Amino acid sequence: MNIELNYTNIMDEIIYEEGISLLDFVNIKEKINTAYDKVMQKCKNDELGFMKIIYDDILIYYELKEYSKDFDNIVVIGMGGSILGTQAIYEGVKGIHYNDLNDKKVYFLDNSDPEKTFEILNIINLKKTLVFAISKSGNTAETLANFLIIEEKLKGITKDYKKNIVVVANTGELKNIADREGYKFYRMPENVGGRFSVFSAVGLAPLCCMDIDIEALIEGAKEMDKLCRNKDIFKNPALMNATIHYIAYNKGKTISVLMPYIERLHKFGLWYRQLWAESIGKNGIGQTPVISLGAKDQHSQLQLYMDGLKNIIITFITVHKFKYDLKIRSSNYLNNRTLSTLIHSEQKGTEISLTNNKIPNISINIDELNEYTIGKLIYLYEMQTAFMGELLEINAFNQPAVEGGKIITRKLLEECPVDEIKESKPTKKYCIEI
Amino acid sequence: MNIELNYTNIMDEIIYEEGISLLDFVNIKEKINTAYDKVMQKCKNDELGFMKIIYDDILIYYELKEYSKDFDNIVVIGMGGSILGTQAIYEGVKGIHYNDLNDKKVYFLDNSDPEKTFEILNIINLKKTLVFAISKSGNTAETLANFLIIEEKLKGITKDYKKNIVVVANTGELKNIADREGYKFYRMPENVGGRFSVFSAVGLAPLCCMDIDIEALIEGAKEMDKLCRNKDIFKNPALMNATIHYIAYNKGKTISVLMPYIERLHKFGLWYRQLWAESIGKNGIGQTPVISLGAKDQHSQLQLYMDGLKNIIITFITVHKFKYDLKIRSSNYLNNRTLSTLIHSEQKGTEISLTNNKIPNISINIDELNEYTIGKLIYLYEMQTAFMGELLEINAFNQPAVEGGKIITRKLLEECPVDEIKESKPTKKYCIEI
Numbered sequence: 042m043n044i045e046l047n048y049t050n051i052m053d054e055i056i057y058e059e060g061i062s063l064l065d066f067v068n069i070k071e072k073i074n075t076a077y078d079k080v081m082q083k084c085k086n087d088e089l090g091f092m093k094i095i096y097d098d099i100l101i102y103y104e105l106k107e108y109s110k111d112f113d114n115i116v117v118i119g120m121g122g123s124i125l126g127t128q129a130i131y132e133g134v135k136g137i138h139y140n141d142l143n144d145k146k147v148y149f150l151d152n153s154d155p156e157k158t159f160e161i162l163n164i165i166n167l168k169k170t171l172v173f174a175i176s177k178s179g180n181t182a183e184t185l186a187n188f189l190i191i192e193e194k195l196k197g198i199t200k201d202y203k204k205n206i207v208v209v210a211n212t213g214e215l216k217n218i219a220d221r222e223g224y225k226f227y228r229m230p231e232n233v234g235g236r237f238s239v240f241s242a243v244g245l246a247p248l249c250c251m252d253i254d255i256e257a258l259i260e261g262a263k264e265m266d267k268l269c270r271n272k273d274i275f276k277n278p279a280l281m282n283a284t285i286h287y288i289a290y291n292k293g294k295t296i297s298v299l300m301p302y303i304e305r306l307h308k309f310g311l312w313y314r315q316l317w318a319e320s321i322g323k324n325g326i327g328q329t330p331v332i333s334l335g336a337k338d339q340h341s342q343l344q345l346y347m348d349g350l351k352n353i354i355i356t357f358i359t360v361h362k363f364k365y366d367l368k369i370r371s372s373n374y375l376n377n378r379t380l381s382t383l384i385h386s387e388q389k390g391t392e393i394s395l396t397n398n399k400i401p402n403i404s405i406n407i408d409e410l411n412e413y414t415i416g417k418l419i420y421l422y423e424m425q426t427a428f429m430g431e432l433l434e435i436n437a438f439n440q441p442a443v444e445g446g447k448i449i450t451r452k453l454l455e456e457c458p459v460d461e462i463k464e465s466k467p468t469k470k471y472c473i474e475i
Numbered sequence: 476m477n478i479e480l481n482y483t484n485i486m487d488e489i490i491y492e493e494g495i496s497l498l499d500f501v502n503i504k505e506k507i508n509t510a511y512d513k514v515m516q517k518c519k520n521d522e523l524g525f526m527k528i529i530y531d532d533i534l535i536y537y538e539l540k541e542y543s544k545d546f547d548n549i550v551v552i553g554m555g556g557s558i559l560g561t562q563a564i565y566e567g568v569k570g571i572h573y574n575d576l577n578d579k580k581v582y583f584l585d586n587s588d589p590e591k592t593f594e595i596l597n598i599i600n601l602k603k604t605l606v607f608a609i610s611k612s613g614n615t616a617e618t619l620a621n622f623l624i625i626e627e628k629l630k631g632i633t634k635d636y637k638k639n640i641v642v643v644a645n646t647g648e649l650k651n652i653a654d655r656e657g658y659k660f661y662r663m664p665e666n667v668g669g670r671f672s673v674f675s676a677v678g679l680a681p682l683c684c685m686d687i688d689i690e691a692l693i694e695g696a697k698e699m700d701k702l703c704r705n706k707d708i709f710k711n712p713a714l715m716n717a718t719i720h721y722i723a724y725n726k727g728k729t730i731s732v733l734m735p736y737i738e739r740l741h742k743f744g745l746w747y748r749q750l751w752a753e754s755i756g757k758n759g760i761g762q763t764p765v766i767s768l769g770a771k772d773q774h775s776q777l778q779l780y781m782d783g784l785k786n787i788i789i790t791f792i793t794v795h796k797f798k799y800d801l802k803i804r805s806s807n808y809l810n811n812r813t814l815s816t817l818i819h820s821e822q823k824g825t826e827i828s829l830t831n832n833k834i835p836n837i838s839i840n841i842d843e844l845n846e847y848t849i850g851k852l853i854y855l856y857e858m859q860t861a862f863m864g865e866l867l868e869i870n871a872f873n874q875p876a877v878e879g880g881k882i883i884t885r886k887l888l889e890e891c892p893v894d895e896i897k898e899s900k901p902t903k904k905y906c907i908e909i
Binding site: 152153 | 485486556571575585590592593621623627730737738759761763765778801802803812820825877881884885905906907
């Protein structure tokens with residue numbers, strides 16, 4: 042038992058009319074059971090690949106891990122679900138200053154910002170860099186663009202450029218290039234959605250080259266899988282947390298704040314933010330995920346959380362044991378305290394203060410943050426999202442609304458007249474020049 | 476004219492029932508005028524120091540700039556309003572990889588996470604580092620803690636430790652230490668709120684040591700100040716943008732998304748996020764600021780924005796001219812396009828697609844991002860926030876709700892029994908061990 046999901050401060054006996062009662066759970070018992078059954082049925086029907094891949098053989102990555110030792114740097118190219126999970130685990134385990142403190146540098150190309158790509162290409166020695174290009178569709182515009190730029194540069198500096206490239210895809214242009222050129226290739230399974238794919242080659246291939254213990258990671262996910270198959274909501278953390286968020290949403294909590302009190306979990310927050318937004322945000326339904334970082338956001342967002350619209354439910358994540366600690370010498374109350382005692386007291390102070398203001402809040406308390414516990418945490422949220430989709434009666438596994446923008450972008454790049462693209466044609470431009 | 480505030484896509488002639496009509500502006504003409512008058516009156520009464528400090532003499536910083544040239548690194552210690560503006564301007568001008576590409580490294584200690592402080596102390600050579608400790612109250616716990624740790628280490632490695640320290644404060648423990656030790660000291664004015672203080676010594680002292688042209692920065696702010704004193708809403712960008720957000724809020728837009736399409740503006744987003752949340756979030760009122768980053772968040776948040784609850788108003792920020800660009804060679808529609816063309820087309824595609832879905836959106840289009848334009852941008856949002864406070868009839872310049880948590884934190888550090896702190900005492904702990 043190295044993680045605790047504590048939901049005391051969402052109960053009505055603590056926060057009164059803003060809380061959830063045991064009766065609320067009883068009242069939707071049928072609905073909860075149906076949601077549980079549907080997820081398990083979909084898993085049986087092979088529709089939820091993310092619940093299967095954690096049992097795949099991971100031995101295939103050990104050869105890649107060995108192979109990667111010849112390279113000084115790693116660059117991962119990908120967007121959204123093809124990169125956020127890898128970033129979450131890498132930074133969650135290695136910390137936010139790994140590049141500053143180690144010889145092997147890791148960079149992520151996760152945007153089409155030309156300054157970012159240009160600068161990273163100026164920092165690294167490309168010849169000594171192992172480059173991952175990752176896209177399920179194989180056609181993601183930003184991924185293709187960054188990959189084609191890097192591939193051209195590699196071809197310009199070495200005849201052995203094929204050695205430097207690894208492709209992870211299911212289909213599309215990227216797979217065609219990999220086939221044609223004979224690049225190292227890992228296939229992403231068809232029945233795993235992008236944002237649920239971190240335990241497939243999408244995450245495991247690059248992570249095993251970053252000195253991440255992928256075996257412990259998968260062990261954590263498997264351990265969590267067992268717990269999430271329990272039909273008793275009071276023993277199933279994913280079903281419980283989904284149900285709490287479902288009831289809270291129906292009580293007007295349209296924003297779900299995730300607030301880790303450790304900087305290493307910031308990228309985990311960004312991974313969760315995609316998972317929750319893309320899975321749940323559809324058909325006029327949606328709970329907006331917001332990432333806050335403790336203690337720093339106490340000086341930025343806490344005023345709003347405490348005294349703004351009562352439209353939030355907040356989840357704290359705390360880590361008991363930090364990698365390092367420092368002692369404070371002072372003439373006041375801080376004397377002989379450590380920084381870890383300070384940040385833990387700040388979290389507790391914020392939690393109690395929010396509870397006194399009747400803001401529903403949950404704490405996920407982790408003993409130590411490592412591959413095993415972060416594997417648990419990620420799988421917990423994947424299952425929670427699957428259950429939440431069924432509770433809301435929406436398909437958590439598609440993202441139909443983003444296609445429109447992609448089509449328009451492509452038309453713009455093909456220099457289609459804008460009039461053909463817009464539904465509404467303004468007669469006037471409303472504008473202030475400044 | 477190097478910035479454009481384009482609000483076409485919030486008008487009812489474009490997005491119909493989700494939009495704002497010219498009549499909406501007319502209907503609250505009195506209210507808008509009153510808000511304008513109140514801000515100007517408060518400025519006259521010397522209550523709004525942030526509108527005055529941009530006319531202060533900045534020559535005092537040139538000596539510090541010269542002095543700083545003897546140091547290899549700069550560390551800024553501060554929380555919330557004492558550091559977010561400096562980060563926004565530094566990264567907005569210098570980019571996200573400045574430390575990787577330059578010998579002079581800049582680090583920000585803006586949390587009580589012990590791993591962060593420990594790692595930064597391991598990266599830098601403290602003896603060759605100029606350390607800024609910044610806190611208006613002089614008593615901010617995290618700032619004091621980090622400062623005391625660094626001060627002790629400095630004293631341990633050099634007798635000349637006083638040379639390495641600069642303090643910016645108004646009062647409190649930090650000022651006492653600076654007085655006692657005789658550290659370089661810059662006074663933060665009493666009548667400037669922390670989150671409105673970046674154009675005071677809080678921002679200018681560290682920024683002038685980071686090779687930032689603070690003269691151009693202040694020029695931009697002054698230029699914007701002129702525009703924001705125009706009583707005609709159709710010529711005053713801050714009054715217009717505040718009014719748009721006010722009307723939108725009353726129409727149920729409880730979330731304000733800011734989405735720059737350039738990574739250099741991410742920290743600007745975090746600065747705005749504090750400004751908007753702490754100023755507007757009180758008395759049961761509040762519009763939650765959410766920072767998205769284009770194009771990457773199209774693969775994370777766009778599904779929700781397009782098809783979730785219709786509770787958002789979104790502001791794009793685009794920058795026409797990037798510092799660098801790269802050309803793409805491909806066999807498809809990307810061929811011979813540049814990354815900047817791709818990201819601009821993605822922003823436009825998203826904008827049109829959201830408009831087709833009747834999501835109100837504004838574009839702030841900047842010709843080139845530098846000290847002058849970012850100075851304009853920051854002052855625009857400061858004035859917009861002041862006007863928004865008056866429109867909502869709340870005090871935008873205090874943050875009363877965060878005190879409670881600080882008091883509890885202090886009691887916890889002084890080992891007060893938790894029973895004395897909590898208002899509600901749970902009889903049971905609701906928890907799942909995982």
